[in-house]
Amino acid sequence: MRQGDAIVVDAMTTSRQRRRRYMTWSLVLLLALTLVLPLIPYAVEYAQVNDSSLVPNPGADLWRDVRQRDNPVMGQTQVRGVDTGVLIYKSGEDWRIFRMQWLAPYGAIFMGTVLGLTILFYLVRGRVPIPGGRSGKKILRFNLNQRMVHWFTVGIFLLLALTGFILLYGRFVLIPLLGPEGFSITASACKEAHNLFGPLFLFAMLLLIITFVKDNFYERGDLSWMITGGGLLGEDTDAGRFNAAQKAWFWIATVFGLALCITGLILDFAVIGQSREIMAISHVIHGTSAVVMTGVLFGHIYWATAGMEGGMESMTTGYVDANWAEAHHNRWYEEVKNEGEIEKPSEKPGPGSASAIGVASPHPGD
Amino acid sequence: MFEILVDGILWDIALVVFFGGIAWRIVAVFRHGMPRDLAEPRGSGIGGAIMTNIRRFYPRHEIAPKIRLHVIAGYMFHVGLFILLFFAAPHVIFIEEHITGFGWTPMPYWAFVVVSQIAFAGLILLWLHRVLHPVTRLISRTDDHIASILVFVVMLTGCMALLESFTGLRVLHRFTVELLMIYFPFSALMHAIMFVPSRGFTGALFNRRGVKV
């Protein structure tokens, strides 16, 4: 019994002791884990830094650089040429969007609108006659040099505009008509003619600017002319040799014409190592200027031909009727009247009048 | 079809008309003869002819300022056209293959394009002057305008064929050239040859009479 009791007591003591041991160790482990666990990330980092075989993948950063939008990463290559070191050239897409989605459609809309408005204006307003009819008295408006420079520029511009717009719109308009082979021949002819005549346009533009710049500066009265719309809205049509709209046309032609020339030369002479970016920017300016200039040109042609009686002859014969001059360019008319440059109506047309024209020319060097 | 015609029979016709016509015109002019000059000559006829031929290459100083444009644009066009005709690379190859059998060094591409631009500028300016100046307009005949426009069209089709890859454009250029060759002997374009004998006649006559040319 006693022995048995002793055994039971012993067993009880043993189990209590074991429980106590477990508890102690558990506490120790808990304490240790509490201390060690927060250290694991540091340990992992430590292990990574020291593991020489595990390198960060340079690919991710590299391709981010290559694909970046702003400035393409230049690489090295054995191929010599412009931009050959660029792997991915992003701006090409911008240029494509400009040319195909902006320039072509909006250019057509702009030029078509201007043309439509001009026709509408003609239908509403009709041809403006010379007030009081023709007097028969002639005034020299443009001397031979001025007319030659004008028509020289006109000829080259029309050739360039025609060939240029065929290259821009031919794919949409002419391929259905001529077929790809037929249009290819047309486009090639246009491209070569455009490239050859382009530099001549710079020559023409410079001649034009030199010839006409002196009468195209702002004068008093131009602003009121512009506000009244040159007599369309009010009665005031006070104007000098050129009215405000003609001056505006001169400056538009100068600015956009020179822009066309400079960008055209950059595009035409791809021999000095221009990058694609520069070529694309030049093309953007070139296309926009061409569209703007052509649109405004419709207005210029309208007033020179259909819109107004007696205007066109100033650029063909060089002479205008005195009544026309008095009505549309009164201040200039007063000037030339005071200088006595009005020519009496010639008795009979022919060689006699031709020699008289020569004498009447106020500008030497005809 | 058109290509075979232009490269074949039309080219032959153009050659015959061109050279036959020129020969006929020259023979006709020389056969016309001159009235016998019975006066004692005051100078050498041949000397006068040569001198005048040279002298007329530059304007008389009395009228030089008035015809500055004619001189400058005239030389731009004529010299330009001459260089284009004989020194453009495709022309040299054509001459070598079809006419002479030998060629010579052509100009680089950029140089002959520059020359053609100068020639174009000269031609356009001269034609504009012809149309816009009342006097030249009056004395110009249809023939003069056709000649100017034909030369312009020949040059334009030539520059349109610069890529040298489309048969159609080459044939078009050659066709306009053939038209020009057929038109040449019967028009004002004959001045390209006749300017020498014409200056010669004038110079010889004047020099015999003792007039300073």
Added chain:
Amino acid sequence: MARMKFFCDAERCIECNGCVTACKNENDVPWGVNRRRVVTIKDGEPGERSLSVACMHCSDAPCEAVCPVDCFYTTDDGLVLHDKDICIGCGYCFYACPFGAPQFPTTNAFGSRGKMDKCTFCAGGPLEDLSAEEKTKYGSNRLAEGKLPLCAEMCATKALLAGDADVLADIYRKRVINRGASVMDWGVNYQKASLRAGRSQKGKASSNN
């Protein structure tokens, strides 16, 4: 039909320019025309990578979109080819192309470039397959012979692959898995990557892995 693609593995390209030479030789391209080129980024710096670039035969090709004479066409294989009889040499495709693929035989004044030339995926052009004229104008037509582009076939490290896009994608996927690349951007462990082909990659290790 298969969708043909080029693929260049930047982890493998060693900038030997073998593809460039193979291309020049096979297609007899004129002097100055480089249908293919090898570009090295960060040359001589840590993280240097090389890539062989040519026409990537885009699905929505910018060159095709901007061409004023519409001389490009896409084949059933998804290759972007062009017709040199229609090309006018304007250079627009070169401005639009993201990869600088269009090449021109000359660069002369007055916009004289000659007809555009670019990688054809060794598939010739619109002319009759394997004709002499096609060979002169567009180079060789290996696809018609049942072969793949020579640049890829010649690649010593099999960095440059050419062929059906699905097959190429499979190959590349296996390569990536094999390299032990981590999605957590911890990098590639080359030491631990198994260099032997997996069980699914039976056959020539060199052509698959």
